[in-house]
Amino acid sequence: MSRSSGPRSFQASAPVRLDLAGGWTDVAPFADREGGQVISAAITLRVFAEFEPGGIGLLLRAEDLGQAERVAGPAELSSADGLLPLHKAALRMFPAGSGTLRTRSQVPPGSGLGSSGALDVALVAVLAAARGEELSPDEIAALGFELEAREAGLPGGRQDQYSAALGGFNRLSFKGEVVGIEALALDPEFQAELERRIVICYTGRSRVSGDTIARVMGAYDRGDPAVTGALRQLAELAGEMAGALLAADLARVGRLLSSNWSAQQRLDRQMATPEMVALEQALGAAGALGGKAAGAGAGGCMFFLAGDDADRIRAAAKVAGAIVLPAGWSSTGVELC
Numbered sequence: 001m002s003r004s005s006g007p008r009s010f011q012a013s014a015p016v017r018l019d020l021a022g023g024w025t026d027v028a029p030f031a032d033r034e035g036g037q038v039i040s041a042a043i044t045l046r047v048f049a050e051f052e053p054g055g056i057g058l059l060l061r062a063e064d065l066g067q068a069e070r071v072a073g074p075a076e077l078s079s080a081d082g083l084l085p086l087h088k089a090a091l092r093m094f095p096a097g098s099g100t101l102r103t104r105s106q107v108p109p110g111s112g113l114g115s116s117g118a119l120d121v122a123l124v125a126v127l128a129a130a131r132g133e134e135l136s137p138d139e140i141a142a143l144g145f146e147l148e149a150r151e152a153g154l155p156g157g158r159q160d161q162y163s164a165a166l167g168g169f170n171r172l173s174f175k176g177e178v179v180g181i182e183a184l185a186l187d188p189e190f191q192a193e194l195e196r197r198i199v200i201c202y203t204g205r206s207r208v209s210g211d212t213i214a215r216v217m218g219a220y221d222r223g224d225p226a227v228t229g230a231l232r233q234l235a236e237l238a239g240e241m242a243g244a245l246l247a248a249d250l251a252r253v254g255r256l257l258s259s260n261w262s263a264q265q266r267l268d269r270q271m272a273t274p275e276m277v278a279l280e281q282a283l284g285a286a287g288a289l290g291g292k293a294a295g296a297g298a299g300g301c302m303f304f305l306a307g308d309d310a311d312r313i314r315a316a317a318k319v320a321g322a323i324v325l326p327a328g329w330s331s332t333g334v335e336l337c
Helices: 074-078 085-093 115-130 137-151 159-166 188-197 210-221 225-246 250-265 274-285 310-319
Strands: 010-021 036-053 058-062 067-071 099-105 169-175 178-183 198-202 290-293 301-305
Touching: 010 115, 010 159, 010 225, 010 250, 036 115, 036 159, 036 225, 058 085, 074 085, 085 099, 085 115, 085 137, 099 115, 115 137, 115 159, 137 159, 137 178, 159 169, 159 178, 169 225, 188 198, 188 250, 198 274, 198 310, 210 225, 225 250, 250 290, 250 301, 274 290, 274 301, 274 310
Parallel strands: 058 099
Antiparallel strands: 010 036, 036 099, 036 169, 058 067, 169 178, 198 301, 290 301
């Protein structure tokens, strides 16, 4: 880490992601005891953060949420009123003096696309820059997880912060505090075809919560055989997905997406909402090769791999009441603007 002088206004952005396989296995205690792995791909939808020094006190704004709070001093950053907890946690970790901290997201709230992890990463990057600190993407990812899980006390795993910081396609492995990173170099023609065929559908606000995560991992901690078996299968599917991507096997990628979703639903009876069930049925009938929930599940986004006619899948998604989110793959991770 080094220090350097910088501009008066600081901006950063980080991409959200699609978790192609293995989600949930990056969460403790499973990741600590057995080790998890996730195949994650950054997409072109991003989260933005800006810090403008000056003035008296701090003004915190989440423009996409329509939330704002004025903070007179550092003591108020520890308030437990639930408003903008990640902004406050970031400023506790990286005090940057008086100013305005603004954020916005290109994805809807509760999408399951890892937007809170991308926000963590953008906040760390912009506030570190405001303090004259230079951090590597790995350092930003690790600090982003520290911000959310420890400083803000919000449960979850580590994949979102690493995908947001690194960009691209990655096979991420997790064992305790150790994170393994393997960048996946896909065939360029296959990657372009995969981008053309992926359809991201927003079904509505996610119902997943910290209670859901606690319920799933509590069941694992008690040795529940169904949950334990599902988590182990999810970790295995991540390895299979890496192989399918590197082999440029579209049909196998589609089957593995659906297998992952089946295993994911065995974690908790509330994993699939009625809207998600209806969307999956409609897009399967329209020719999707497979699909799954993005992130933890229980609402938010699903994404599907189309057969030969991606436009038909998009049209079927809209008829089913979903909002199609246009996005491509992002080779870049966190960026200072």
